[in-house]
Amino acid sequence: MKEAGNMAIGRISLEKLPNTRDLGGIKTADGRSILPRRLIRSGTLFEATKGDLQILAKECGLGTVIDFRTETERKQKPDPEIPGILNIFNPILDEKTVGITFEEEKNHEKRELFANLIDHASSLGGKPELYISKLYEDLVLSDLAAMQYGRFFDLLLEADGRAVLWHCSAGKDRVGIGTALLLSALSVDRETIVKDFVQTNTYVMEGAENVAKVVRDKTGDDLLADCVRVLLTVSEDYINQAFHAIESCYDTIDTYLTKRIGLSLEKKNLLRQKFLTASFME
Secondary structure, eight states, X not given: OEEETTEEEOBOOOSSOTTOEEOTTOBOTTSOXXXXXXXXXXXXXXXXXXXXXXXXXXXSOEEEEEEOSOHHHHHHSOOOOOTTOEEXXXXXXXXXXXXXXXXXXXXXXXXXXXXXXXXXXXXXXTOHHHHHHHHHHHXXXXXXXXXXXXXXXXXXXXXXXXXXXXXXXXXXXXXXXXXXXXXXXXXXXXXXXXXXXXXXHHHHHHHHHHHHHHHHHHHOOHHHHHHHHHHTSOOHHHHHHHHHHHHHHHSSHHHHHHHTSOOOHHHHHHHHHHHBOOGGGO
């Protein structure tokens, strides 16, 4: 694990899961640290190799997986079953809001996932930022997201002493916001939270560029290809916009976590006790 200022870069080296990261080592405002092998953010586990699953189960001590995807996404790319590990379905958004839902045709034939991505990008009229702006607003302000992120915190508190991994499809939007809320609750400073959010690009950019190239080669449409690349990556603007929306409505992130997410002071203290080093160890 390398250090970059206050930022612990805890990518877990796996064969088929490029955006799986241990938050262990990230420091809080009071000088404590997130315990290693306890909190792991990730993209979909669908393509994980047996070796990947063994690393997560054995080396990382995984005990709970929390799936943020929609029911349709979950059916299309189901999580692999890992003996002894609890898998919990906790969808953050509904199918319509996510946009890329991979829904089946009326004749019940499954559409090619790549074709769905093209359709979604095409529907945005060359302005993916409008979709993204609405998506991030829904992620922090919609009733469903608030309820499900609240449940996410409860699941973290209910988990045993083994690692908890949460994931969506790419591990960047729903997971990005969930992680930002969690780090905020653990009193990690805003700069570090933003760094963790944009760190996703380090691991997904190559894949995004490859998909954009395929789109460009197949369609000859540079604007569409760029739209696809934007949909598959993140920007510092996204997380800043989310925080701005929160603070416009609730003044502070702490008030939002308490009033909107349901994270009481008692729960917050329990969360810190469970996942942070003791202050005397720092």
